[in-house]
Amino acid sequence: MKIIAIANQKGGVGKTTTSVNLGACLAEKGQRVIVLDLDPQANSTSALDFTPGEHPSIYQSLIGGGEVADLVVPTKYDNLSIIPCDMDLAGCEIEMAKEDDHLVRLRNLFEPFKATEIADYILIDCPPSLGVLMTSALAAADELIVPLQCEYFGLEGLSKIVGVHQQIRDSGANSEVVLEGIVMTMADSRTNLSAMVINDVREYFPEVTYDTVIPRNIRLGEAPSYGQTVIDYAPTCAGAVAYRALADEFIARHS
Template identity: 35%
Template sequence: MMAPMTITLAVANQKGGVAKTTSVASIGAALAELGQRVLLVDLDPQACLTFSLGVDPEDLDLSVHQVLTKGLDPTEVVLETEDGVDLLPATIDLARAEADLLTRTGREHVLKASLADLVGADGYDWILLDCPPSLGVLTVAALTAADGVLVPLQCETLSHRGVGQLLDTVHDVRRFTNKGLEVWGVLPTLYDGRTTHARTVLDTISQTYDLAVIEPPIPKTIKFAEAPAAGRSILATSRTSKGAQAYREVAANLIARAEAGRPKSRRLRTRPS
């Protein structure tokens, strides 16, 4: 199974605690298991993705910060990981990038320009962008660089207002910097299938905002908490767990979506009527 050219997905939700970083690491590892060439980009100054893949941010001299603010070639920063994916790591320096980029002309396009040489027939099959938990400059740059956006959503504490804000931002990005951006759908995380509330909330968000749901839902399990401490994804630390298998199925479904081609853009319902 091969995705056509390079698919760049921004994984975004300004609300924290929705398993966003876990999803990036796990989907990336699952895609790699399926023979895909994968680059993960850590755009969060907290560097959780970097740490969870076994890299100590404090040991790094170079990171995505220098790529975005100094024009450093990303190939000089990319690291190989034990999970079979490459990583463009973050450090706390990235916290200064928002301020550094605010006064720069074309700041929305800086990430897309930086990744240009990594995209295409000879580059990666997939680039996954782990967005910070905000709707600032870095998230807008990620959405501008992406073909699609994937929204992890915790089914227990879903906030309609938060989803609406993200879709408002997606709408603006479509208008001004990336008219081809597609919302690939919501990925239900921390899902407890024993409760009717979880499915009810998921159905509500799907209907309210006319969003596709990426299946299967990712189950709630302690195994996810154990993985970052080991510096590996759950696919390595608990290979046969329900969580690992769910991410494998999600990865396969994403590849199928990519092979089927992107549907025509449809108008987003950014706010409930």
């Protein structure tokens, strides 16, 4: 079982869209996936057709202890489960910050769960901040995937998340977590800027940048409002094709 943090402190770059749809495409290909919604906005919870608060979130366990296994809820899709979010996760961040061990709480919680091997991948949909929840996701993760919007400010944000990744490694909280991938999102083939940003990122991070680029695609934005993944909502659209290709590339990297 591998834990993968899908993180970028910048908002609206495609973290949730990637967590849900990469997760769905991996599940379609037979991988057992759990999406952990670690963002109090609960976007991946509603995208997968749950009402925030309908099921317990990781909050109770982070504060009071408990078994991660009890929190996993199957979605309507084969091989795809979720640990949903409820609104309390916002308060959790504040409560956790008071505790000395806040950075490693999530990691400690997942340690016995990892040993059960009941999933292949846990994808953590992180909130858009450098707060306690996001850093504890990095401390718990084996790998980090950074979705990056194909825009100039996307590049600026990249150095920040790469810096935080290094800090987590240096802090001793998790010396193993690797920057597994950068996924370029919302690319617009009609603009030179997208191509320029993609080239720059490939130049700096030739090994980790995924070949697959996620285009700007309206169906990707529509699917969550129907509680559907893009491969369910519009299986042949450009967004579905791209996320399937991303899943293939992900599987190839991990085999």
